[in-house]
Amino acid sequence: MRITFDFAAVLTQWPLLLRGVAWTLALTAVSAVLGVAIGVGGAWARSAGPRWLRTVAGAYVELVRNTPFIVQLFFVFFGLPAAGVKLSPETASVIAMVVNLGAYATEIVRAGLEATPRGQLEAAASLALTRAQTFFHVVLPPALRKVWPALVSQIVIVMLGSAVCGQISTEELSYAANLIQSRNFRAFEAFIVATGVYLLLALALRRALNWAGPRFLFGSRA
Incomplete structure (x- = not known):
């Protein structure tokens, strides 16, 4: 049996693919910003917050890290309507991705915070800096610098995981590929093309974040 491939049949559907790429990048961008912000707050809560807050943050991290992302997504999209909260596929996808990334980012950032030399904290205290000033100007920037590669990897993983969001009709890249086929x-051709696009997106996103982080987040241009 002779097998023939027709990639033109897929590539002629480039508007659908482009729309899928746009949605994938949009979901990733919003999730990265909000997820890392939650991660910073969660890391502070777990390392320096009051006991009750450490308990809440720890429970959140353990719950998310020990359950599948698709279950979290289905809970947001299918479960919350039972409580009267009805969300669009795109909104549900963003919420699930933010919650997921936030939990992993919490542990990543916490590792950086706990690696802060005690001498830096003593120097901040000698300058009469407030706790907030110490955290945001003395502790957080070097902590982010230490863990930035791990954060970048986690953001890329979340971007690739957005393919699951097509299961609830979010029009991201995997949804577009499935619609085309x-x-x-x-x-075969549709998902080979989607695989190639995901690979390019992952490589480009990693390079962009590794370039942007030192320049805009923690002040190092090295």
């Missing part, structure tokens, strides 16, 4: 029955 349902129209022309070229599943």
Whole structure:
């Protein structure tokens, strides 16, 4: 049996693919900003917050890290409507991705915070800096610098995980590929193209974040 491939049948659907890429990047951008912000807050709560807050943050981290992302996504999209909270597929996807990234970012950032030399804290105290000033100007920047590669990797993982969001009809890249193959029955070609696009997105995103982090987040241009 002779097998023929027709990638043109997929590539001619480039508007669908482009829309999928746009949604994937949009979901990732919003999730990265909010997820890392939650991670910073959660890391502070787990390392320096009051006991009750450490307990809450710890429970959140353990719950999210020990359950599948698709279950978290389905809970937000299918479970919350039972409580009267109805969300669009895109909103549900963002919430699930933010919650997921926030938990992993909490542990990543916490590792950086706990690696802060005690001498830096003593120097901040000698300058009569407030706790907030010490955290944001003395502790957080070097902590982010230490853990930035791990954070970048986690953001890339979340971007790739956004493919699951097509299961609730979010029009990201995997949804576009599945829609294309349902129209022309070229599943092999459609998902090969999607695989290549995901690979390019992951490499580009990693490079962009590794470039942007030192310049805009923790002040090092080295």
